[in-house]
Amino acid sequence: MTEVLVPDAGGATTKMVDVGGFIQPLFMKTPAETQKVFESVPTFKFRKDDLMLCTFAKTGTNWMYEILMMILNKSAERVQSNKVLTMLECVSAEEADKQPSPRVVNCHYPPRYLPLDDMKAQQIKTVLCLRNPKDTAVSYYNHMKGIKMYEYEGKWENWIPGFAEGKYEYGKYSAYLLEWQREVEKQEYPLHVMFYEDLKMNGKEELDKLLKFLDLQLDDKLKCDIIDMCGFEKMQNDKGKDKMADAFFRKDFKFYRKGQVGDWKNWFTVAQNEMFEDIWKKDTKDLTMFKFKHDSA
Secondary structure: OEEEEEEOOOOOEEEEEEOOOOEEOOOOOOHHHHHHHHHHHHHOOOOOOOEEEEEOOOOOHHHHHHHHHHHHHOOOOOOOOOHHHHEOOOOOHHHHOOOOOOOEEEEOOOHHHOOHHHHHHOOOOEEEEEOOHHHHHHHHHHHHHHEHHHOOOOOHHHHHHHHHOOOOOOOOHHHHHHHHHHHHHHOOOOEEEEEHHHHHHOHHHHHHHHHHHHOOOOOHHHHHHHHHHOOHHHHHHHHOOOOOHHHHEOOOOOOOOOOOOOHHHHOOOHHHHHHHHHHHHHHOOOOOOOOOOOOOO
């Protein structure tokens, strides 16, 4: 394992860790601690009532975690736990096991690094949430600029080529999607695919689909209350003022920034969009399963 400084096109660097050909965040740990957690993930053991939430970073993880926890708790009360407490690349199995049931275990790793053996053995219900890659990129850039541990000072125009090429943590989003396409095709455990944009625009309909997958029923009032409580402004107000934020976030950074669909159009120039499209189309030529809304200029 090695702590690495990954440069953008302008030479500004981002602090990350290489755990053996795979780049990920340090999560305020030493490289050795991060390596140990990374190596332990495939052997993680689930409880029978766990749900698994899989996402590429900045594609709606906190939002989906909140929704799923409210569903499991059958309550629209604000969730007091934080998804990092059961985030497999962030905490050890021993730390995750300190969390009471019901749990939403979550991870940004591609399938090859997940605890697939136990997911199959126990038939763990798994939710995969996906987001338009360009909005994901914008959210990711602001994330890296705003969180202190990255020590990143670069500009958007220098950052976006590196994201398109998969130079930063977690690699290429396109490769992540191709791996998940193969998982969906195999159907070895219950898997439900959701899209950030659909949830944003048709919350009630998407919640009903999710509940059907989970084989759970909630009354209409509770469903409406959950959708309302998980709306962006309420999430931003309630979850974005963590007392520990000053220790991890730069001044004026908002972890819950905009939550909009199509905000990428305010960031990408025509040339940047063409560059991104060229790389994305080449990388996803074999991707037939996941189609994103609001993809084109």
